[in-house]
Each structure stands twice: as C-alpha cells, then as structure tokens.
Amino acid sequence: MGDAFKMVVLIAFRNLVASRLKTAIVGGIIFFGAALVVVGTSLLDSVVESMSRSIIGSVAGHAQVYSAKSRDELEVMGGFDLEGPDIAPIDDFAKLKAVLMQVPNVKAVVPMGISGAMVTSGNSIDVALAELRGVVRKKIGGDTSAATIAAYDDGKAHVRQMVKVLEGDIENMAQLHDEKTLAPEDAATVRKAAQDEFWVEFDKNPLDSLEFLENRIAPQATDADLLFLRYVGTDPAAFARSFDRMKVADGTAIPPGQRGFLFAKYIYEEQVKLKTARRLDKIKDGLDNRTVTIASDPELQRFVRENHSQVREILLQLDGRKTELFRAKLRQELGSGEADVGKLLSAFLQTTDENFARRYAFFYKELAPALELYRVRIGDTLTIKAFTKSGYVQSVNLKVYGTFDFRGLEKSPLAGALSVMDMVSFRELYGFLTDDKRQELAALKAASGATDVSRDNAEAELFGKKADAVPGRVIEADATPGLDADKALSGLAGRLRRDDLAARVFDPKQLTQGVVLNAAVILENPRLLEKSMADIEAAGAAAGLPLRAISWQKASGLIGQFVLMMRMVLYTAVLIIFVVALVIINNALVMATLERVREIGTLRAVGAQRRFILAMLVIEAMVVGLLFGALGAGAGAAIIAVVGKVGIPAANQIFNFFFSGPRLYPVLGATSLGAALAIVLLVSALSSFYPAWLAMRVTPRQAMQSED
Amino acid sequence: MNLIVSVKNATKDYMLGTTVVPAVRGISLDVHQGEFLAIAGPSGSGKTTFLNLVGCVDTPTSGSVEVAGKDTRVLSERELTSLRLHTIGFIFQSFNLVSVLSVFQNVELPLLLQQTLGGAERRKRVTELLERVGLRDYLKHRPNELSGGQRQRVAIARALVTRPQLVLADEPTANLDSVTGEKILDLMKELNRADQTTFIFSTHDARVIAHANAVVRLADGKLVDRLSAAEAAKLGLVAGVQAAEAH
Numbered sequence: 001m002g003d004a005f006k007m008v009v010l011i012a013f014r015n016l017v018a019s020r021l022k023t024a025i026v027g028g029i030i031f032f033g034a035a036l037v038v039v040g041t042s043l044l045d046s047v048v049e050s051m052s053r054s055i056i057g058s059v060a061g062h063a064q065v066y067s068a069k070s071r072d073e074l075e076v077m078g079g080f081d082l083e084g085p086d087i088a089p090i091d092d093f094a095k096l097k098a099v100l101m102q103v104p105n106v107k108a109v110v111p112m113g114i115s116g117a118m119v120t121s122g123n124s125i126d127v128a129l130a131e132l133r134g135v136v137r138k139k140i141g142g143d144t145s146a147a148t149i150a151a152y153d154d155g156k157a158h159v160r161q162m163v164k165v166l167e168g169d170i171e172n173m174a175q176l177h178d179e180k181t182l183a184p185e186d187a188a189t190v191r192k193a194a195q196d197e198f199w200v201e202f203d204k205n206p207l208d209s210l211e212f213l214e215n216r217i218a219p220q221a222t223d224a225d226l227l228f229l230r231y232v233g234t235d236p237a238a239f240a241r242s243f244d245r246m247k248v249a250d251g252t253a254i255p256p257g258q259r260g261f262l263f264a265k266y267i268y269e270e271q272v273k274l275k276t277a278r279r280l281d282k283i284k285d286g287l288d289n290r291t292v293t294i295a296s297d298p299e300l301q302r303f304v305r306e307n308h309s310q311v312r313e314i315l316l317q318l319d320g321r322k323t324e325l326f327r328a329k330l331r332q333e334l335g336s337g338e339a340d341v342g343k344l345l346s347a348f349l350q351t352t353d354e355n356f357a358r359r360y361a362f363f364y365k366e367l368a369p370a371l372e373l374y375r376v377r378i379g380d381t382l383t384i385k386a387f388t389k390s391g392y393v394q395s396v397n398l399k400v401y402g403t404f405d406f407r408g409l410e411k412s413p414l415a416g417a418l419s420v421m422d423m424v425s426f427r428e429l430y431g432f433l434t435d436d437k438r439q440e441l442a443a444l445k446a447a448s449g450a451t452d453v454s455r456d457n458a459e460a461e462l463f464g465k466k467a468d469a470v471p472g473r474v475i476e477a478d479a480t481p482g483l484d485a486d487k488a489l490s491g492l493a494g495r496l497r498r499d500d501l502a503a504r505v506f507d508p509k510q511l512t513q514g515v516v517l518n519a520a521v522i523l524e525n526p527r528l529l530e531k532s533m534a535d536i537e538a539a540g541a542a543a544g545l546p547l548r549a550i551s552w553q554k555a556s557g558l559i560g561q562f563v564l565m566m567r568m569v570l571y572t573a574v575l576i577i578f579v580v581a582l583v584i585i586n587n588a589l590v591m592a593t594l595e596r597v598r599e600i601g602t603l604r605a606v607g608a609q610r611r612f613i614l615a616m617l618v619i620e621a622m623v624v625g626l627l628f629g630a631l632g633a634g635a636g637a638a639i640i641a642v643v644g645k646v647g648i649p650a651a652n653q654i655f656n657f658f659f660s661g662p663r664l665y666p667v668l669g670a671t672s673l674g675a676a677l678a679i680v681l682l683v684s685a686l687s688s689f690y691p692a693w694l695a696m697r698v699t700p701r702q703a704m705q706s707e708d
Numbered sequence: 709m710n711l712i713v714s715v716k717n718a719t720k721d722y723m724l725g726t727t728v729v730p731a732v733r734g735i736s737l738d739v740h741q742g743e744f745l746a747i748a749g750p751s752g753s754g755k756t757t758f759l760n761l762v763g764c765v766d767t768p769t770s771g772s773v774e775v776a777g778k779d780t781r782v783l784s785e786r787e788l789t790s791l792r793l794h795t796i797g798f799i800f801q802s803f804n805l806v807s808v809l810s811v812f813q814n815v816e817l818p819l820l821l822q823q824t825l826g827g828a829e830r831r832k833r834v835t836e837l838l839e840r841v842g843l844r845d846y847l848k849h850r851p852n853e854l855s856g857g858q859r860q861r862v863a864i865a866r867a868l869v870t871r872p873q874l875v876l877a878d879e880p881t882a883n884l885d886s887v888t889g890e891k892i893l894d895l896m897k898e899l900n901r902a903d904q905t906t907f908i909f910s911t912h913d914a915r916v917i918a919h920a921n922a923v924v925r926l927a928d929g930k931l932v933d934r935l936s937a938a939e940a941a942k943l944g945l946v947a948g949v950q951a952a953e954a955h
Contacts, residue, residue, distance in 0.1 A: 003827065004820045007813070014808030602804040605765060606866070607793025607821050609786060700765040700792070703804055704756055704878055 008612065012620040015592075022588045027628035029581045030680055034629040036577060037676040038636025038668070040570045046666035047658050048563050051414060052552065054660040055559065057245050058406055058415035059232055060552040061110065061520030063533050065100065066090070068546035074518050075557035076114055076232075077417060087517045089432045090545070094513040099543045100521060105532045107524045108242040113426045113517040114418070116230035117384050124316050125218045128158050129210065136206045150321070157320025159213060160199060165315050166220060167194045168342075189216045227271055227375070229384075231419040233426020235511035236262070242522050245409065251378040251402020257508045259425045261382050261398040265405035266416020272374045275313055276349065279303040280360055287356065289649070289662045294353045299651075307349040311342050314371065322370050329366050333359075378402050384421075386429045396425045412660035414559065423516065424506045432515040521549070578679060582687045589621060589691035600695050601703030610696045617692040618685065625684025626677075633676045640668045711777075712874050712906045713739035713762050718771035720757050731757040733929040734771065739908060741873065744900045746920035747910040754929035755910035756878055762908060763796055763876045764788045776873055793821055797867030799877035799896075799909075803859040805851040805866075811838065812847040815865045822870060837865045841895060857888035861895065868899060877909035881916055893919045 016023045056062055059076055066074045072085030090096050093111045100109045132155035138148050170187050192198055193213065202209040232239075236254040240246050250268075254260035269278060286292050286300045294300045318326060323341050330344035331337065338344050351359050376382060378400055385395040398421055409415035426432075523532055533549040540547030553560035593600070600613055647663035650656040655664075720732040732754045739745055739762075747755050760766040761773050764780050767788075773780045776795045780788060792798075797818075805814045815834045819825050825833070838844055841861040851859055860880060867875050877896070881889030897919055900907050909916070917923055923940040925932040935943065 003830075004823060007817065007820050010813070011806065011808060018808050598802070598804060599806055602798075602800065603806070603817075604789065605763070605792060605798050606818050607789055607870075609789050612821070700763075701760055703798075703800060704760065704765070 004612070005615075008616050008619055009623070011616055012623050015596075015620060016624060019592060022592060023624060026585045026588050026624055029577075029584055030625055030628040030683070031632035031635070033574070033577050033581055033683075034632030034676045034680050035636035035639070036632075037574055037679055038633045038672045039639050040574065041672040041675060042636070042640045042666050042668050043664075044566055044570050045669045045672065046664055047566070049667075050412075050660040050664065051559065051563060051658060054406075054409050054412040054414035055556045056526075056552045057243055057409060058412075059112075059114075059243070059418050059520065060555050061108075061242070062523040062526050062529055062552055063521045063536070063549050064112075064518050064552070064555040065096070065109075065521055065536055065540075065547050065549045066518035068537075068540070068548045070548065074548075074550060074555055076112075076518075077414070077556045077559050089515045089517055090519075091515055092513055093516045093519070095543075096516065096519060096545065096547075097512070099539050099545055099547075100519065100536060103532065103535045103539050105524050105528050106521055106536070108238070108522040110238050110242045110520040110522070111235050111423055111511065111516040112519055113233040113423065113430065113432070114230070115233075115386065115426070115430065116228060117386055119227040119229050119382065119384065125159070125162050126214075128155065128162060128319075129214055129218060131155055132159055133210055136210060140206070154319040154321045156199065156202065157323060158318065160194075161318050161320075161323060162316055163190065163193045163213075163217060165312050165342075166190050166217065169312070186216075186220055190220065193217050229267070229419055230417060231261070231421050231426075233421050233423045233429075235423055236260070236420060238511070239420060242520065243406065245406040246404055247407055249403045249405050249410075251400070253404075254401050254420070254422055257506055258401075259396065259398055259422050259506070260401045261384075262401055262420040263376070263403040264416040264419045265403040265410070266413055267419060268374070268376075268403045270413075270416075272376050274371060274373050274375075275310065276307050277363070277368065277371075277373055279307050280351075280363055283351065283356060284360055285662065287353075291649070294351065294356065304349070304351050307351070308346055311345040311349065314345055315342055317371055325370055326367065333362055333366075376400055384429060392431065394429050394431060396429050398422075398425055409660055411656065411662050413657045414660055422506075422511070423514075424510050427515050432517070574679070578683050582683050585621070585624075585683070585687035586690055589617070589688055590694060593617065593691040593695045596695075597698050597702050600698040601700050604698065605700035605703045613695050613698070614692050617695050618688050621684040621688035622681065625680045629677055629680030629684075632680075633673055636676065637668050637673065640666050644668070710741040711738055712741050712743075712775070713737070713908070714772075714774040715758075715762065716772045716774075718758075718761055718768040718773055720754075720761060720766060721769045722757075731929055732761065732768070735926075735929075735931045736771075737924060737931060737934070739874075739906060741906050742900070742904040743906050743908075744897060744919070744921045745906075745908045746917045746923045747908065747926060748912060748917055748923050749910075749926035749932075750912055753926040755912075755926055757929075758926065759876050759878050759908065759910050762874075763798065764792050793818065794870065795873050797870065797872040797875040797905075799860070799863050799867045799875065799880045801879040801882045803851070803856070803863045803883070805859055805862055807851055810848050810850055811843060811854070811862050814851065814862055815869050818866060818870045834865075834869060837869055838862075840899070841865045855888075856884050857892060860884060860888075860892050864892070864895060864899070868903075868905065871903070872905065874906045874908065877907065879911055879913075880909055881911070881913060886915065889913075889916065 064074055064076060067088040067090050069088040074087055075085055097109045100106050135148060135151045135155050139152055167190050170190055237256060249265040254262055283300050283303050286297060294304060327341050330348050334347055380400050382398050382400055383395055385393055387393055406415045529551055536549040537547055644666050647665045650659045650662050656662060715735055715737045717734050717736050718732060719734055722729045722731055735758060747758060749755050761768055764775055767780050778791060812834055815838060816830055819830045841864055843858060843861055881892055884892060893916060896907055899905060911917060917940060921937050923935045
C-alpha cells in the first residue's frame with residue numbers, strides 16, 4: 001500500500017501544481033481563514049483572559065455564592081440599576097463558610113455585600129462660607145490679629161471668586177437656554193453679589209451679607225459633580241488575603257475592628273481627582289504609553305479642549321491668596337500681562353505636543369500644591385446613606401483609610417470598579433442585622449418612641465459632634481437620590497447614626513459571622529469550576545442552607561455576557577468564512593473533477609478501485625487544507641507573536657476597559673492553533689465530499705470517450 | 709489454444725432518456741490466446757460497446773461474457789475492477805495518460821495498483837518495457853513533452869506492464885498519422901508475437917485491418933462475419949492498404 005499511497009500523494013501534489021490558479025484561490029481562502037481563526041481566537045482569548053483576571057482577581061473570585069431564596073440574580077460588577085439586585089441575606093457567614101470549606105477544591109471564602117451609592121461631595125461654596133463665617137465671628141469677637149485679617153481677606157476673595165464663577169455660569173446658561181427657564185431673580189441676586197458695592201457693604205455688615213450669600217447664592221452653586229460609588233462590604237483582611245494581587249496604593253489598609261472605606265484607586269483617580277489634573281494625567285498617558293500625539297489623536301484633543309474651557313473647578317478653589325499666587329506664577333510662566341486668573345489658567349491649559357511636558361511638570365510642581373487634588377482626601381470621613389430593606393434611611397460615617405489596586409491590573413477599569421468597606425458598616429447601612437442587634441434595636445425603638453428629631457437638628461448635632469471628633473471634611477453620600485427629606489433621618493436613624501459615631505470600633509469576630517449577602521469563592525483548581533459549583537449547591541442543600549453558585553462570568557453580569565457575545569460574533573464570522581470557503585472549495589473541486597473525468601475513467605479502467613479515486617481527491621483537498629491552513633495558522637501565530645511583544649494600544653477608554661489596561665499583549669493559545677487546524681481539515685474534508693462522490697461515479701467507460 | 713474470451717449471445721442496451729438503444733444485439737464470439745483480432749465496422753456498429761463488454765468495463769444486458777474463464781455478469785464492481793487490473797490491458801484512442809505523471813510513473817501505475825511487485829522489480833520491468841517500445845530515453849518526460857506516437861507507445865507499455873492475458877485497444881491509431889499508426893500496429897503485433905499476448909482492437913481503418921490475423925466485422929450491433937486475414941484480403945478490406953504500400 002505504501003508505494004501506491006505515495007503515488008496518490010504524488011498525483012495529488014502534481015495536480016495542485018498543475019492547476020495553480022485553482023490551488024491559489026482555494027489555498028488563499030484557507031490561508032486567510034486559518035490566520036483569522038488563530039488571530040481572532042487568540043485576541044479574544046487574551047481579552048477574555050485579561051478581563052477574567054480583572055474580574056476574578058478583583059472581587060468575583062471564581063464563583064459567587066448567594067442564597068437560593070434571592071429574587072434576582074447576583075451581579076457583582078453592577079448593572080444600570082442603582083439599587084442592585086434583590087438578594088436574600090444569609091444569616092450566618094460562619095455557617096456558610098463552614099459549609100463551603102468542606103467542599104473539595106474550595107480554597108477560600110470571602111464574605112460580601114455589594115451595593116452602590118451616589119455620593120455628593122460637599123458644596124464647595126458652603127464650605128467656603130462656613131470658613132468665612134468662622135473668621136467673621138472671630139473678627140467680631142475682637143480678634144484683629146494679622147492672621148485673622150489675612151484669613152478674612154482670603155475667605156472674602158474666595159467667595160467673591162466663586163460668585164464670579166457663578167455669574168459666568170449664569171451668562172453661559174442664558175446663552176444656551178431660553179430666558180424663561182432661568183429664574184430672573186436668581187440671576188439678579190448673583191449679579192448683585194458680584195458687584196463691588198456688595199463687598200463694600202460686606203465689610204460694614206458681614207453677618208447680614210453672609211446670610212444673603214448662604215441663603216440666596218449658595219443654593220444656586222450646587223456642585224453638579226455626583227460621585228457614584230460602588231462598594232463591597234467585606235472582611236477587609238480576608239479580602240486582601242484572598243485577592244492576593246490587592247495592594248494598598250495610598251494611605252493604609254482598614255485596621256482590624258475599625259470601620260473604614262478604601263477607595264478603588266482607579267475610581268479615586270477617575271472620579272475623585274480634580275478633573276483638570278486627571279485630564280492632564282490622561283494626556284500624559286496617551287503621549288507616553290499609546291505614543292499618539294495631541295495633534296493626531298481626537299481623544300487627547302478633547303481632553304485639551306475640556307481643560308482649556310473648564311477652569312471653573314480650579315477657580316472655585318482659589319481664595320484671595322491663592323488667586324494672587326496663581327496669577328503671579330502663570331503670568332511668569334506664560335510671559336503674559338493678563339490679569340484674569342481664569343483666562344491665564346485657560347491659556348496655560350491650552351497644551352500642545354510641544355509645551356505639554358513642561359506644563360505638566362509646572363502644574364504638578366507649582367500649582368497643584370495649592371490645590372485640593374482630590375475631592376475626598378485620605379483621612380476624610382465619607383458619609384454614605386442608604387435605604388435599608390425596611391425602608392428606613394440609614395447612614396454611616398466611614399473614614400477613608402486609603403486607596404487600593406491590584407498588581408498588574410492597576411489600569412483596569414474593571415478591577416478598579418469596586419471600593420471596599422467593612423462588612424459591619426455595610427450591614428448597618430442596609431439594615432442586615434444579626435439577631436442580637438435586632439433585639440437591641442427593638443429595645444431602642446421602644447425607648448425612643450415619639451422623640452423624633454427633625455432633619456435640621458440631626459444634621460447640626462451630628463456634624464457639630466463629628467467636627468470635634470474627627471478633623472477633616474465630611475462628604476455626604478446618598479445611597480438613593482431623591483429620597484424623602486422628612487422621612488430621611490427621623491427617629492431611629494438619627495439614634496443609629498449617633499450609635500455609629502460612638503461605636504467606631506467593633507469586635508473583629510463580627511466579620512467572620514453574621515449576615516452577608518454573598519460570598520466569593522476562590523478555588524484551588526479553577527478548571528473544575530462547573531463541578532465545584534454543583535458541589536457547593538449540593539453541600540448547601542444538604543446543610544439546609546439553599547445556595548446558588550454562579551461562575552464569575554455570570555456574576556459579572558453584562559460584562560460576562562459581552563464576552564460571550566464577542567465569542568459568538570467571532571465564531572459566527574469564522575463560520576460564515578468557512579461556509580463561503582466550503583462553497584468555493586467545493587465548486588473548485590467539482591470543476592476539477594469534471595475536467596478530469598477522462599483521467600479518472602482511465603484510472604478506473606486500468607484497475608484503480610473507487611477508494612483509490614476517493615483517496616486521491618480527499619488527499620488533494622487535505623494537502624491544500626493542511627498546507628495553506630498551516631501557513632495561515634503560522635502567519636496568524638507570527639502576527640500574534642509580533643503583536644504580543646509590541647502590545648495593542650487601547651485606542652480609547654472603552655478598549656482600556658476590555659484590555660484591562662492601556663495595552664493588550666495577546667498570547668498565542670494552543671487551542672487557537674488546534675482549532676484552526678481542526679476547522680481547516682474539517683472544511684477540506686467536507687468540501688471534497690461532493691466532488692469525490694462525483695468522481696466515484698465516473699465509470700471506466702468514460703475513459704473511452706474521444707476528446708471530440 | 710486457451711480460450712481467453714467467450715461471448716455468448718451477448719446483448720447490451722443503453723438508455724437514452726426513456727428510449728432503449730440496443731448497442732449490441734446478440735453477439736457470440738470466442739477469442740483464443742495469441743490472437744491479433746481486429747473488430748471492424750462503421751461508426752455506431754457497436755465496436756466500442758463490444759470492447760467494453762470484453763474489457764469488463766460493462767456487463768451484458770443478456771447473454772454472457774467470460775473473460776479468462778470468469779463470467780462477468782456474476783462479478784461485483786470491485787471484482788470487475790480487479791479482473792481488469794490483473795488480466796486486461798487497455799490502449800485508448802486518445803492515449804489517456806495521466807498528464808501530471810512522468811512516462812515512467814504512468815507505466816508503473818498499474819503495478820502500484822496491483823501491489824505485488826517490490827520497487828526494484830517494478831523499476832526493472834518498467835524500464836525494460838519502455839526500452840522495448842523505444843522510449844528508454846524518455847523515462848522522466850511528461851506526456852505533453854511527447855509526440856502522439858510516443859504517447860501511444862507509453863500507453864502500450866502501460867497496458868503490457870502487468871503482463872495481461874488480453875490487451876484491448878479502441879481505435880488505437882485514430883489519433884495518429886498513417887505512418888505513426890503503422891508503426892504502432894507493428895509494435896503491437898511484435899509484442900503479440902513475442903509474448904503470445906492476445907490483442908483485440910477495434911478500427912474502421914482498412915489499413916489497420918491488414919495487420920490483423922483475423923477480422924470480426926460488426927454492423928448494427930450484430931456480428932456480420934469472422935474472417936481470417938486471407939479472407940479479409942480477398943474481400944478487398946485491405947486493398948487500400950496494399951495499394952498504398954505498393955505505391
């Protein structure tokens with residue numbers, strides 16, 4: 001058989017060479033298809049791999065476990081719904097952990113509760129006015145020291161600056177909107193406060209003027225910047241231990257037994273940082289890491305444009321002294337005689353490829369030290385308010401201990417999506433309480449009875465107290481926007497909030513027991529995920545604790561779906577290409593067979609069995625498939641190898657998200673190569689079926705037919 | 709002498725659309741080893757169909773065809789193929805060489821299909837045979853590098869390489885000029901004489917018939933008569949040829 005087989009292969013090869021055009025067309029399609037499969041699946045696998053690393057390593061673990069009684073499905077990365085899914089709490093984490101740790105392959109279990117809140121950073125004019133009022137009081141009280149007078153002038157200039165910004169805003173609004181939509185009296189009050197006369201009057205009668213500013217101006221200056229925070233309530237120590245890429249980037253970890261909040265570094269930079277500074281960072285990142293230029297990249301141009309036109313946020317921070325400082329520095333740097341700080345800033349931020357490096361350095365060296373670069377500083381207290389399950393509004397004050405990120409995922413928006421708070425605060429915030437606490441509360445409730453505290457009183461009392469206890473500002477967060485103010489802080493909530501302030505320390509044991517919403521499960525061997533999930537559900541059922549276990553992909557909700565969708569798109573594309581390839585190859589082979597009827601008939605007459613003919617044609621198709629498939633796969637592998645070294649720069653934020661960083665370094669997967677070759681062989685075999693069938697029906701008689 | 713082919717009252721009908729076309733209508737013929745037999749007749753007389761029956765390419769609609777003692781009607785497709793491979797050699801009007809193979813490989817092909825001889829033996833046999841047909845220097849040539857006559861010599865070598873009992877040639881000279889055709893016939897006849905290989909060839913060329921030692925005349929799918937060479941000459945079937953030779 002060996003020599004005959006060699007002959008068949010020889011005939012196949014020679015035929016391929018003889019009909020070069022056909023071979024080139026068929027081979028080209030197979031080459032392209034194989035290369036596409038290798039490149040496509042490698043890219044996709046790399047994206048999935050980096051996304052899964054982001055998701056698994058930052059919060060989800062390999063699987064998420066939650067109560068089977070839940071009405072909704074758990075979503076750790078969050079959907080569009082602010083309140084999140086309705087997850088039934090699990091009463092005792094200690095029991096859950098005990099059940100889960102018995103399941104083979106489970107390495108670690110981390111308690112969790114995931115939710116989100118809108119946080120409004122303090123209205124900067126309120127803060128400025130409060131400071132000014134303090135100084136005015138001192139001054140009226142007879143303190144005429146140089147420091148007080150300087151502070152008074154500074155504060156006044158700051159508020160004046162803010163009023164000026166506000167006036168600018170109103171002018172802009174007037175241009176954009178119909179006059180009717182603006183309340184004319186509001187505009188009038190701002191214009192009045194911007195006039196010199198008002199400030200002359202201010203010196204004479206500061207308290208009345210302050211009241212005017214507080215009541216009429218400040219409400220108009222609501223900072224539009226809401227901060228949407230998603231956080232996971234957890235055992236911070238267990239979290240850091242189990243998600244071992246986690247590291248504290250700024251500040252410190254939440255100390256054991258302390259209430260506290262750790263910002264995800266990405267969110268902290270992206271949302272909390274002064275926008276101008278953040279945009280400068282992003283331009284720098286684009287220039288350094290993506291090697292684009294401002295002149296060529298629309299995204300960088302947008303950042304420059306926004307920096308250039310939106311100096312408001314910086315202006316609001318400038319009191320009299322700082323205004324002077326900025327004016328002097330910017331005039332010197334720009335060599336300009338301009339007096340208006342806003343215009344100077346605007347000109348300074350009009351950066352180009354030529355001046356960017358210098359201005360970036362100047363900004364951070366000369367200007368930034370005088371600015372609050374972050375709306376929430378490390379060490380500040382963050383107040384988060386949320387609706388409890390029973391409808392109360394609950395709030396907790398949490399010290400911001402620092403920020404964290406994950407090694408290798410520093411720039412991943414996915415991994416940086418969730419901040420961390422201690423589980424105890426989370427439980428109280430959402431009213432998931434232990435039995436003990438519940439009883440205690442019932443007693444409290446009975447005792448407090450009708451002594452409702454009005455909102456204003458509660459605020460004053462609480463903030464007064466807090467200001468003494470903890471230095472720094474208070475940032476308020478509303479877990480649900482548009483909540484009913486009357487209902488908000490009545491009775492129990494007020495008491496609890498005071499409790500919260502008093503009892504900042506808790507027994508660390510509370511983290512290992514008590515209510516949780518879900519738990520992240522880290523596995524020894526992630527490949528056994530499906531089996532382990534089934535085991536977990538079975539173990540839960542056996543322990544009388546009905547559990548639902550979902551994979552990280554499912555837990556990541558839309559994002560996991562998206563990965564699935566991308567896979568479907570790729571596979572559909574591959575399928576279409578190969579169906580087309582199949583049709584074309586089939587046609588080419590049918591043509592080739594028809595051209596060779598006489599040759600085939602001759603072979604049959606001379607004594608070749610049908611299977612010889614079949615082998616000849618199939619080998620021919622296979623040779624083309626393997627040869628060009630291997631070449632195509634090789635080309636794909638080469639592309640991936642090159643691209644894997646250089647990396648694919650994330651063209652914009654969206655890609656940054658999917659690449660889990662600024663660059664994707666695709667890796668060639670053995671499965672990609674295998675899949676490409678398997679598909680190519682399958683297509684070659686399938687496409688030669690019909691022509692081979694035709695060829696087998698050729699009778700030796702057809703060899704006798706004369707050429708004409 | 710051994711009976712190689714025994715045809716008894718064979719008929720062959722073809723379907724042309726819905727009409728039955730009788731191509732062979734009851735032919736009986738015996739062919740013995742060593743014969744050099746011409747099947748003569750005009751176009752459409754059933755020559756090719758008759759050769760197909762004898763060559764085990766087709767089986768008769770009725771009657772019987774025995775080749776090398778085997779009744780072709782009872783053989784399966786595979787057995788017929790095997791019978792062709794081992795007992796029959798074919799020479800075609802249009803040579804029908806595999807264009808992508810060299811002269812040597814074309815001739816070697818049937819031996820490869822037989823899978824009985826080793827490489828060295830095959831090489832020896834193929835080379836010897838090509839030497840006999842005068843193509844010793846063309847082993848590595850491709851068919852399209854050869855003239856028509858040379859190609860037919862390759863085809864003859866291919867037909868004989870398995871040392872078949874019977875060689876069938878369908879109008880072997882139709883695509884050749886008369887001088888070349890003559891030489892091909894001479895070659896065939898020489899091989900017939902040397903190895904006692906039976907040759908049956910169809911032709912409607914009178915000059916070709918002159919080389920046969922017997923002539924079977926067909927008309928309308930029926931056997932008209934079977935003549936010896938002398939009888940054929942008498943009837944003037946070969947007169948043209950003789951005239952041409954005398955010229």
